[in-house]
Amino acid sequence: MAEEQGFGVLWYTEWLSSLEAHVHGIKRIIYDGRTKYQRVTLAETGSFGLTLFLDGYAQSSEYDEFVYHESLVHPAMLTHPHPEKVLVIGGGEGATLREVLKHPSVKRAVMVDIDEELVEIVKRYMWKWHRSSFDDPRVELLFMDGKKFVEETSERFDVIILDLTDPVSGTPGVHLYTKEFYETIYDKLTPQGVMVTQATSTRYNVKAFSVINNTVASVFPVARPYKVFVATFYSEWGFALGSKGRDPLKIDKEEISRRLQSLDLRYLDLETFYYLFHIPKYIREEMQKY
Numbered sequence: 001m002a003e004e005q006g007f008g009v010l011w012y013t014e015w016l017s018s019l020e021a022h023v024h025g026i027k028r029i030i031y032d033g034r035t036k037y038q039r040v041t042l043a044e045t046g047s048f049g050l051t052l053f054l055d056g057y058a059q060s061s062e063y064d065e066f067v068y069h070e071s072l073v074h075p076a077m078l079t080h081p082h083p084e085k086v087l088v089i090g091g092g093e094g095a096t097l098r099e100v101l102k103h104p105s106v107k108r109a110v111m112v113d114i115d116e117e118l119v120e121i122v123k124r125y126m127w128k129w130h131r132s133s134f135d136d137p138r139v140e141l142l143f144m145d146g147k148k149f150v151e152e153t154s155e156r157f158d159v160i161i162l163d164l165t166d167p168v169s170g171t172p173g174v175h176l177y178t179k180e181f182y183e184t185i186y187d188k189l190t191p192q193g194v195m196v197t198q199a200t201s202t203r204y205n206v207k208a209f210s211v212i213n214n215t216v217a218s219v220f221p222v223a224r225p226y227k228v229f230v231a232t233f234y235s236e237w238g239f240a241l242g243s244k245g246r247d248p249l250k251i252d253k254e255e256i257s258r259r260l261q262s263l264d265l266r267y268l269d270l271e272t273f274y275y276l277f278h279i280p281k282y283i284r285e286e287m288q289k290y
């Protein structure tokens with residue numbers, strides 16, 4: 001992982017594919033250890049500032065975590081006309097919760113992450129991400145497998161956000177990218193309910209992006225793929241949105257604009273909201289294959 005080299009800098013190699021690596025210059029390692037579920041490395045990198053790696057893959061950095069988290073959360077929240085009850089599965093950094101809580105309509109937000117030790121590390125070192133969201137009185141924080149929670153709960157949610165590690169064999173989130181799981185999510189949503197999941201990199205794993213989006217589209221009457229460029233991931237990052245009711249691209253622009261303005265965001269405004277949904281031709285063609 002990290003090894004000493006010249007110039008008094010440590011280098012951390014993140015393998016993006018078997019033939020490509022991103023080598024981060026590390027100024028300081030803040031934490032490096034194993035929880036029951038994953039290897040957690042928190043380091044101050046030269047380019048991205050404080051960066052969280054899980055099992056060797058960057059999850060988010062101080063530099064542009066807001067780009068990823070605003071893009072993950074708000075399209076789904078805005079697609080619902082008045083989200084009151086929200087479920088976040090995964091999202092250990094607490095930044096997804098932070099974005100959800102910005103919506104004044106939210107009365108209850110349940111976050112279910114499998115890894116309590118990770119969240120303890122996040123609470124201790126990553127205030128910039130969670131900004132004490134875990135202490136908000138609207139929040140219930142649970143530590144268990146998100147799949148088990150969704151299968152067992154009798155509660156219904158307006159929005160369900162899946163902020164999970166990538167679907168890589170042997171990692172704890174892999175079972176939460178299946179058609180069966182999305183069908184269970186569908187059942188646990190209220191009539192106008194909306195779900196969104198991160199859907200991996202459109203550059204390094206366009207097949208996974210396509211398959212996840214096509215699977216969501218096989219379950220939900222309205223499905224929209226979208227993506228955003230995240231420098232920390234060296235790639236455009238994909239998402240898959242499924243809605244039982246409204247289509248995000250058919251909502252009155254004035255409503256989107258008004259609601260976005262009340263949220264105090266850094267990446268999303270009306271212009272970037274619509275830009276997210278522009279999928280390049282070659283990716284649309286790729287999606288037809290699966």
Ligand code: SAM
Binds near residue numbers: 054068112173176
């Ligand atoms: N921002 C990240 C990205 O796209 O690269 C992903 C966010 S986050 C750090 C991933 C979280 O998913 C972790 O906190 C991990 O513990 C959690 N997770 C993985 N599998 C899970 C499961 N089966 N149930 C609940 N949480 C899970």
